[in-house]
Amino acid sequence: MKTLVIVDDEPSVLNGLTRYVNWPSLGIELAGTANDGDTGLTLILERKPDIVLTDVKMPKLDGTEMAVRLRSLLPSAKIVFISGHNDTDYLKSALQVQAIDYIFKPISRKELTEVLQKVVAELDAEQRERELVGEMQVKLTQSMPFLREKFLLSAVSDGIHTAHPEEKLDFLELSFLRAERYLVLVVLLDDLAETMEPRSERDKQLLSYAVLNIIQELIHRTTSGIAFEKTLGEYVAILTVRGEDGEGDDEESAASTENGLLSLAEAIRDNLGRWLKLSVTIGVGEETGRLDDLPLSYKQAREAASQKWYLGKNRILTVDSMEVADSSRFRLEADTEEAVLSLLRGGDAEGLQALLAGIFERLVYNRSPGFAYERNAALHLVLLSGRVLLEGNLLSADWENRELAVWERALKQETLQDLKLLIETYLLEVCAAVGQKRRGRTGNVIERIERLIGERFRENLTAADIAAGVYLSPTYVSLLFKQETGETLFEYLTKVRVERAKELLLDPQTKFYEVCEAVGYSDPSHFSKVFKKMTGLTPSAFRDRQM
Known part of the structure; x- marks a missing residue:
């Protein structure tokens, strides 16, 4: 009305x-x-x-x-x-x-x-x-955090493209960002997948809110600036670097500023660990004199933080961390692949572990190709292990699922050391499985050889005869038997013949030549020499001692 x-x-x-x-x-x-x-x-x-x-x-x-x-x-x-x-x-x-x-x-x-x-x-x-304007004003006030965050995201990603940045800062209530110099910190949550995946969306938001609160509070104690979440697990802080009053030494002033910023980074890391039980890696960019250059400082900070792939987690990393004395490239060559295959096939866990240590030690300095190559190299090692499992008829559904899980986890690893541990653990499991089957298969072959010799020791057996009896090559049978028992085929054959001869000599009615022929010897004199070598007694002396 x-x-x-x-x-x-x-x-x-x-x-x-x-x-x-x-x-x-x-x-x-x-x-x-x-x-x-x-x-x-x-x-x-x-x-x-x-x-x-x-x-x-x-x-x-x-x-x-x-x-x-x-x-x-x-x-x-x-x-x-x-x-x-x-x-x-x-x-x-x-x-x-x-x-x-x-x-x-x-x-x-x-x-x-x-x-x-x-x-x-x-x-x-x-x-x-008037009502519409009022509603819009309320919505504008409510959306101010979003507008501010959008502006900050753009500031570190693309730069500030406006003729009057001061007006923009005032409108967004960011006038405290007016300064002589700026610097960007990037805070990365370590073990992001393990930290975030089990949480509900509400818990993720609460955690992010708590992280930002701690970072912002510590910034306010030290300097002026603002922190915001760029992506899940990545927090960015834009810090203002004020000029020192008076005419102090420039180098001394720069060193003091740098120490103060590093102390702030350490405080952020330590407090997030203390209050939220979070491990973080913090990258520190270089100072810049213009808001337009924030993307450069952000890029430096992000790249520095990403060096945790090589240097490890829970660290404060600067641009200097990216410098590497040895920039030579290391790639998995054919001979290295063959060495891995050979050790896996042989079930040699100790040799495999040493080889993997050498491979990953070289990959630490392999920064030129980048992270992707190292992940690909590690996954290639997994493929090689799958090949060995397939050759050994071990590639079951269980092993396929385990291999898939390793692939998925490998893509989530944040450091080269974590990746090494994951791949090494899996390859050693494969090595153990291959070794176990190999030992079981080898034991079966040895039993078959011993049984064949036990049944045919009276014959004039050769290595070829024994190998044919177990359907293997003479060379392989000879090497395998020696490796597994410590004896050669003929040493074992002789032992079996002598033991049987001892049994026959216990019967005084059995003639010496009959014993000789019964255990596979045609020459009694040769038999007597072999018997004495094995027992220390001639056949007749052995019989006399038993009577």
Whole structure:
């Protein structure tokens, strides 16, 4: 409901407007009437109506002068003039004070209704506009953190591209970033996957909020600046570096500033570890003299922090950390791959561990190709182990799942040392599985050889005969038997023959030549020499001692 004050020096007009117009039907409440300009102005300032319906020509204070005063005292009021046909000059003067409309006397109810409906509609439109502006202001206030973060993200990623950055800083309530020099810190959460994946979205946001609170609080204690989350697990701090008062030594001042910033970085690392039990790696960029150069400082800080891949986690890393004395490249060559395959096939865990230590030690200095190459090299080692499992008929569904899990975990490792530990552990498991099967298979082969010799020792056996009996090559059988038992095939064959000869010699009825032939010897003299070598006694002396 809009409010209205009527000012007119003619009683008949006031009476008619008061009694015969249905104001509520027009959405208007009559707030009061006055019969001259002075009284009307006082009433209007007291009631502060939305609409003023006033005569133009009145004694004491006419409508025109009253309107002029209202423009400065109550500018929101809508003024509608009432004028006689012979007051044209007054009306022209009145319209110059921006009255919204006018009505000629005698007043037509229809014309009055049309004019006031237009006024009410305009008031409603202005109200809606004010409400809309108010809502937008509230939304702007609510979205200020988002706008500020968007600006900061752009500042470190693309730079500040505006002709008047100071105005932007003031609008976003970032005027404290006006400084002589700037520097960027990048704080990376270590073990990001293990830290974040088990958490709900709410817990992730709470953790991020706590991290930013700690960083911001420590910044405020040391210097001025602002911290924000760039991506999950990556927090960026833009710090202002104020000039020192006085004329101190430039190098001394720079050293003091650097020490202060490193101390801040250490405080951030230590407090996040103490209060949130988080390990973080912090990269420190170099100073820059312009806001436009923030992307360079950010890039330096990010690259420094990424050196934890080589140098380890929970560290403060500067641009100097990226310098490497030995920049030679190391790549997995064919001979290295063959060595890995050979050690895996042989089940040689100790040799494999030593070889892997050498490979990863060289990869530490392999910074030129970048992180991707080292991950690819490590995954190539996993592929080689899969090849060995396939060759040994060991590649079960369980091993396939374990290999897939290693691939997934390898892509999440944040340091080369962590990657080495993961790959080494897996390859040693493969090595153990291959070795276990190899030992089981070898044991079976040895048993078959011993059984064959036990059954055929009376024959004139050769290495080729024994190998054919177990379906293997003579060379492999000879090497395998020696490796597994410590004896040659013929040493074992001789031992079996002598042991059988001892049993036969216990029967005094058995002739010496019969014993010789029974254990595979055709020459008794040769048999006697072999027997004595093995037992220290001749066959006859052995028999006599047993009697």
